[in-house]
Amino acid sequence: AQSVAQPEDQVNVAEGNPLTVKCTYSVSGNPYLFWYVQYPNRGLQFLLKYITGDNLVKGSYGFEAEFNKSQTSFHLKKPSALVSDSALYFCAVRDPFSGGYNKLIFGAGTRLAVHP
Amino acid sequence: DTAVSQTPKYLVTQMGNDKSIKCEQNLGHDTMYWYKQDSKKFLKIMFSYNNKELIINETVPNRFSPKSPDKAHLNLHINSLELGDSAVYFCASSQGVAGAGYEQYFGPGTRLTVT
Numbered sequence A: 001a002q003s004v005a006q007p008e009d010q011v012n013v014a015e016g017n018p019l020t021v022k023c024t025y026s027v028s029g030n031p032y033l034f035w036y037v038q039y040p041n042r043g044l045q046f047l048l049k050y051i052t053g054d055n056l057v058k059g060s061y062g063f064e065a066e067f068n069k070s071q072t073s074f075h076l077k078k079p080s081a082l083v084s085d086s087a088l089y090f091c092a093v094r095d096p097f098s099g100g101y102n103k104l105i106f107g108a109g110t111r112l113a114v115h116p
Numbered sequence B: 001d002t003a004v005s006q007t008p009k010y011l012v013t014q015m016g017n018d019k020s021i022k023c024e025q026n027l028g029h030d031t032m033y034w035y036k037q038d039s040k041k042f043l044k045i046m047f048s049y050n051n052k053e054l055i056i057n058e059t060v061p062n063r064f065s066p067k068s069p070d071k072a073h074l075n076l077h078i079n080s081l082e083l084g085d086s087a088v089y090f091c092a093s094s095q096g097v098a099g100a101g102y103e104q105y106f107g108p109g110t111r112l113t114v115t
Helices: none
Strands: A003-005 A010-014 A019-021 A024-026 A033-038 A044-050 A056-058 A064-068 A073-078 A087-094 A104-106 A110-115 B004-007 B010-013 B019-025 B031-037 B043-050 B053-057 B064-070 B073-078 B087-094 B110-114
Touching: A003 A087, A003 A104, A010 A019, A019 A110, A024 A073, A033 A064, A033 A073, A044 A056, A044 A064, A044 A073, A073 A087, A104 B043, B004 B087, B010 B019, B019 B031, B019 B087, B019 B110, B031 B073, B043 B064, B043 B073, B053 B064, B073 B087
Parallel strands: A010 A110, B010 B110
Antiparallel strands: A003 A024, A019 A073, A033 A044, A033 A087, A056 A064, A064 A073, A087 A104, A087 A110, B004 B019, B019 B073, B031 B043, B031 B087, B043 B053, B064 B073, B087 B110
């Protein structure tokens, strides 16, 4: 079955330190991968995606993610965390068996807590 | 200028009632979606429409019926509400339907509480 795993329920980091939120995937073929962020009581906001091309993808708010095909990973990173980055982060992959449609399979989410 | 809007934001109702949630997008997108986020924040797609045509229909009780009067609107009607329907329902939209991996834009959500 196609799936996405976010192995950490929560990540804690001090403000100013680099952050990494992990994501691994299991899909057939070449994956379309996405990161979304959800702030409290808000909808999800798109951060970045990997479709093809450079393995390092840059996105909104200084976030970037590295696609690693051999490790089937798509970890989200930021060089210097801000308190305002504290939120729930979702990794998602397009279901390759969705008849060509944009059906996304979401991971369980990782709560990022950035401490002052 | 809200891109994807949903009404109502909160909905509290009793078991057995019928309720509707409305969604509108002003992004000019062709495809719209309904998602359910449960109390553990797990997010799962329910339905998707492309230009008023149903293209994704997940395993959802038939008490849930989506309707798309035009490509800018997607409504969700729920009959005979049950306690397990309590969740946050998100509407989303994307440009195009297939292939290129278009990102989805989400509404603010409707928190449904069934008592």
